Amino acid sequence: MTSQPIAGQPRAGTVRGSSGDADDRQPQKGRRRPLGGQRSNVLTIALLACVAYFLLPLVWLVIASTKSNAELFSTFGLWFAHFNLVGNLRDVFTFQGGIYISWMRNTIFYAVASGVGAAALATAAGYAFAKLHFPGGNALFAIVLGAIMVPLTALAIPTYLLFSKVGLTDTPWAIILPSLVSPFGVYLMRVYAAGAIPDSLLEAARVDGASEGRIFFSIALRLLAPGFVTVLLFALVATWNNYFLPLIMLNSPGYFPLTVGLAQWQSTSQAGSGSQALFSMVITGSLVSIIPLVVAFLFLQRYWQSGLASGGVKQ
Amino acid sequence: MSEIAVARYRPRAVEMPTRKGGGLKRRQAIASYILVAPFFLVFLTMLVLPLFYSGYLSLFREQLAGGTIFTGIGNYVRALHDQVFLSGVLRMAQFLVIQVPIMLGLALVFALAIDSGRLRMQRIIRLSIFVPYAVPGVIAALMWGYLYGRDFGPFAQGARAIGLPTPPFLGNEWMLGSIMNIVTWSFVGYNMIILYSALRSIPTELYEAARVDGAGEFRVAWSIKIPAIRPALLLTAIFSVIGTFQLFNEPNLLRILAPNVIGVGYTPNLYAYNLAFINQDINYAAAIAFLLGFVIMIVSYVVQLGALRRERRP
Numbered sequence: 102m103t104s105q106p107i108a109g110q111p112r113a114g115t116v117r118g119s120s121g122d123a124d125d126r127q128p129q130k131g132r133r134r135p136l137g138g139q140r141s142n143v144l145t146i147a148l149l150a151c152v153a154y155f156l157l158p159l160v161w162l163v164i165a166s167t168k169s170n171a172e173l174f175s176t177f178g179l180w181f182a183h184f185n186l187v188g189n190l191r192d193v194f195t196f197q198g199g200i201y202i203s204w205m206r207n208t209i210f211y212a213v214a215s216g217v218g219a220a221a222l223a224t225a226a227g228y229a230f231a232k233l234h235f236p237g238g239n240a241l242f243a244i245v246l247g248a249i250m251v252p253l254t255a256l257a258i259p260t261y262l263l264f265s266k267v268g269l270t271d272t273p274w275a276i277i278l279p280s281l282v283s284p285f286g287v288y289l290m291r292v293y294a295a296g297a298i299p300d301s302l303l304e305a306a307r308v309d310g311a312s313e314g315r316i317f318f319s320i321a322l323r324l325l326a327p328g329f330v331t332v333l334l335f336a337l338v339a340t341w342n343n344y345f346l347p348l349i350m351l352n353s354p355g356y357f358p359l360t361v362g363l364a365q366w367q368s369t370s371q372a373g374s375g376s377q378a379l380f381s382m383v384i385t386g387s388l389v390s391i392i393p394l395v396v397a398f399l400f401l402q403r404y405w406q407s408g409l410a411s412g413g414v415k416q
Numbered sequence: 417m418s419e420i421a422v423a424r425y426r427p428r429a430v431e432m433p434t435r436k437g438g439g440l441k442r443r444q445a446i447a448s449y450i451l452v453a454p455f456f457l458v459f460l461t462m463l464v465l466p467l468f469y470s471g472y473l474s475l476f477r478e479q480l481a482g483g484t485i486f487t488g489i490g491n492y493v494r495a496l497h498d499q500v501f502l503s504g505v506l507r508m509a510q511f512l513v514i515q516v517p518i519m520l521g522l523a524l525v526f527a528l529a530i531d532s533g534r535l536r537m538q539r540i541i542r543l544s545i546f547v548p549y550a551v552p553g554v555i556a557a558l559m560w561g562y563l564y565g566r567d568f569g570p571f572a573q574g575a576r577a578i579g580l581p582t583p584p585f586l587g588n589e590w591m592l593g594s595i596m597n598i599v600t601w602s603f604v605g606y607n608m609i610i611l612y613s614a615l616r617s618i619p620t621e622l623y624e625a626a627r628v629d630g631a632g633e634f635r636v637a638w639s640i641k642i643p644a645i646r647p648a649l650l651l652t653a654i655f656s657v658i659g660t661f662q663l664f665n666e667p668n669l670l671r672i673l674a675p676n677v678i679g680v681g682y683t684p685n686l687y688a689y690n691l692a693f694i695n696q697d698i699n700y701a702a703a704i705a706f707l708l709g710f711v712i713m714i715v716s717y718v719v720q721l722g723a724l725r726r727e728r729r730p
Contacts, residue, residue: 158548225452226454229447251463342554
């Protein structure tokens, strides 16, 4: 499922596409329809039942992470036993010389480096495609659009072979470099720039004698910031969640991201090679690994939603 | 491929007549090339080059005696007769036909319910459905693997408590459904958010008028809202197609738990991985990956075409 993270971005496209009614689309949450009518209890209860399906696995994860390995087997999964969370956390962070901390650091580093890089490249290119004239521009853009369909996994194996020829496998570059390409990011930034930057503003700057570079850096970049954050966020999540690429590219556990590391712990624990505490460690490690992303999502969702909406009003 | 997208997002700059002297045009062109250059540098080295390299590799075959020889389309012919590959593709087609409609249907229903404004706790519900998207696929597969498990999975525990046989989630017959469930759990919320934001960009006046004319919530949803968000639906469908055929994380993780059920070629992507890294048959793996990309492009194209045709109908 490598292509998933980017697709959240159409949000920009959709907000953008409806610029005409953008201002009455700035609702206070859930309150945009004064005449719409009564709240429905039946509908609410039906949806809450569905919510249980989405939350129960996570509830189970939280409960399971408070149990010792033996209690996982001996007590019912959806209720607490002895509170062993602290002991589990200590195991997670100290096992194999604290390698979990390295995995976490690697994950953050790969995700931030790829996210910032991909967003920067996409912003520059997207702006040029949307706002500047140049021969071959449309043809180049069509190529980028075509590339959105290229399945990333079809690329991973040849990329691995190419990287092994130049000695890049089993280095952080092997994860970051392929993650910098985001054709969908370019598409999004083009759509976004087309709406967020008024042509009249660019005209005025040109009349005042500003160079194209200066226009981009001091005017366009500021207006493109919300779009930049969106691409950054999705590129970041894509790298954070990536499993296939690091699985192929990396051999040294010291370079692993959390996904590959935890999967390795899982196969060790399943093989049952004497180290009994592993199940509770995999579970607790999984819980710890998703907390940053869940928190970031809940927090950033508001940020980027409002960012895109305000970008959408601009023209 | 994405004709729709191209057609809809023609650059606005094109409308701007080139009414000024050549100097401005040249300066703009130079600036443009400088701005797109970094992206295309990475694009060429990290996407185009591997793609062509993969195509090149797929035309060769390693010999037992050592050394590689040119076989032309030999690897492709082999793939089209390879039962493991074909059954993997077929399995993904089955997955696509069953799971994607369920996932997108649920996402659409949730999005419409939230957009109707008739829910209490609307914000909490929306975020709760979305939260699984923040869980990496690998972690989701790990977690569900435990939930499905016979030893300490709550389903098995519950079944034992009331004297029923433990449900064979990871058995041969249930496995595909179990994987479908993991993928659905992970991505319903994400698709819902896309559809929901599309719904919110529909001008309210459109259905205020319909309401005044006495249309109920279902009628409004069916006749106004769903047609209005067709582009977003199409987009989610295409991304689901791409995602489905690339399925790897879930089967690879569940394989640890059920090695006898999930074989080397359970999904085409898993097959390519095993060919390349276990069998060391790089050339054949490249051909498989290439064919897989081809299948994805065809199916995405068919989905787009189908949607276009429906749109043209009055």
